Amino acid sequence: MTESRSSSHEVLVVCPPGLEALVVGELTELGVKHTRSEKGGVTCSLTTRQLYAANRSLRCATRILVRIARFTVRSFADLERRVNEIEWDDYLPAGVQARFRVTTRRSKLWHDKAVEERFMRGFKLVSPHASEQLFVVRGSHDRFTVSVDSSGAPLHERGWRQALAKAPLRESVAAGLLMASDWDPTTPFIDPFCGSGTLAIEAALRASGQLPGGQRTFAFQEWPDFQPGTWASVTAAQSPPNLSVPAMVATDRDAGAIEAAQANAERAGVADLIDFRVAPIADLQTPEGGPGHLVTNPPWGGRVSAERDLRNLYATLGNVGKKQLNGWGLGVLLADRELARQVRPGLSETLSLELGGQHAWFMTGKFAD
Template identity: 40%
Template sequence: MTSDNQSIETDFDLFLVAPPGLEGVLCAEAREQGFRKAKPVPGGVTCSGDWAEAWRANLVLRGASRVLVRIAAFKVQHLAQLQKKAQALPWTQFLRPGIPIRVDASCRKSKLYHSGAVAERIGKAAAEAAETALSDGAPIRILARLDNDLCTISLDTSGEPLHKRGHKPRVNKAPMRETLAALFLRQCGYKGQEPVIDPMCGSGTFVIEAAEQAAGLAPGRSRDFAFQHMAGFDPNAWNEMRNAVTPSAPPLRFYGYDRDAGAVEMSRSNADSAGVAAWTDFAQQPISDLTPPEGTPPGLVIVNPPYGTRIGEAKKLHPLYHTLGKVLTERFSGWRVGLITTQPSLAKAAALPFTRDGGPIDHGGLKVTLYVTGTLP
């Protein structure tokens, strides 16, 4: 990161964006993947690395929503000062001539409180230096955050949010984001070495995520990123990095069930798109028919049932949750369970030995909580 002297270092502060409440879970993943100085902070994880590490974070991290590279931080209290400092930044080290840019700004507890004016000054300085244009649909996004008069400037190296991996062409209503599913699997203790069953699989997100992790498939293997449009990007080095992640067929299978035939068909299509169809099985069946697949060792059952978001709807779902809990208690001895829901009363209706793993997490505008069990007796 640069400071008031505007020097450029080989390493930058990388910021891995996480759903609020899951920063520690993402930090554990970042540390496992070898990212240096990984530390959970509100809204994400900070770590240290060069540009290649920013590329690698986009490629391999399953739980990050975005990867930001922080390029500058300085105190500022008026627009003329901001403009001068923005003009002094080495924009040509980051931006390519002719590649449009856009700036998003936020201001909090600062003398500069007009985010539009802040974005305008920084955008003008960057565009003039890099000989490019400002555009709302630009592939490069600059983020400016003013907090207590400290202006932090970052580049979004991801572009599209990282849950858009390009492997799920078909989705149902309010699908679970892949990044959130990966973090929930991690919270359930899943490490890619046991079978996973989702008895209400929807578009197959949990099953596909589990199979990808077991096979060692990089989540970012099939998509493009914003950093590919930035100065200094090396296509050969990037291809070499992607090709270095070598998957292998897991000795396990992963199962998804749904009472809706359309959801089963959707899941199969998505699994095929993700390259994990050979290791996944999807079938149409109700909860009452759920049993462990024959010859399958105990593993993890993870489920994201309906929530009943309107007044009175949740009570109607109690029998569904009760049936789920009864089936799991009677037939899944030795397995663990993870259940995501919005209301404690629904989790209670399952009558399983749940503990809450963390507080409520935002999912599509709703606050959901993961409830987990130990090994069922």
């Protein structure tokens, strides 16, 4: 049955696999009570206000899909009938092109392209340059759900990251690492392998109380039933930025990376809050006001530094931390858990992630003598 429009929306909050528990925590902070996690997403029910607020404020999410229909079909004739029952106009302003992403498993209608074609049939091609509204169709054991994407560009595209260094982290993953490290945003922050600055910029945005989606627009703002009053109340509820943030240091031995990181920080409006420096890990300078946290994504080998002695690099991080950062919290994202021992013995495996097809672990602990 096609679901009626209401102020309660069944949603799937899509996120990088491994960050589901953090997304549940963020939704709970927005007042959402019942959530259910699955790999790569969290389902829950949101009011229109919460849907708008979640798009603007979830730091670890990729997109928010709103379910608009659910049915069981085993023939194309039945599928076509169900497709015709959906009130597409609620989500498609004039001139916007519908785009469908279809995945099926263990269903009689198993041919994704043929299913997509049945959805596309009712829509004329608007223009090759028209903006698009994404619909996601999932079929499993003949049960199909149709969802509309309320986000538009993925939520990790905050709008500020244009300059890239080697092997950049997604902004949502960086935000997740900061949350999982238990860093207190009133205390100092260091990333000594900062690359394009993703972790430090996400840290500065959080410490200064700025929302990840504060600088961008969302697909739902184009929907014919968009509620400007509700949106205005969501944007007005944001507290002014906190200008007294703790010391934040981002260093990298590569001058090009620091240049990229600074340009990104400018666009994010946090360049004044971060002390960027070209420096190798061995020359790390400890900021005042600690202890705080060092959270970092050192080279993993292969992609970034095929011939470097990674063990020595990780051991240098451990030695510098031991000498200069006694009592500081530590979070390291790595692909090889053996290397974690070079930094410090006894680190905990806090997150297990899939990043660009590679397994990664986020190990956390404390520096001590």
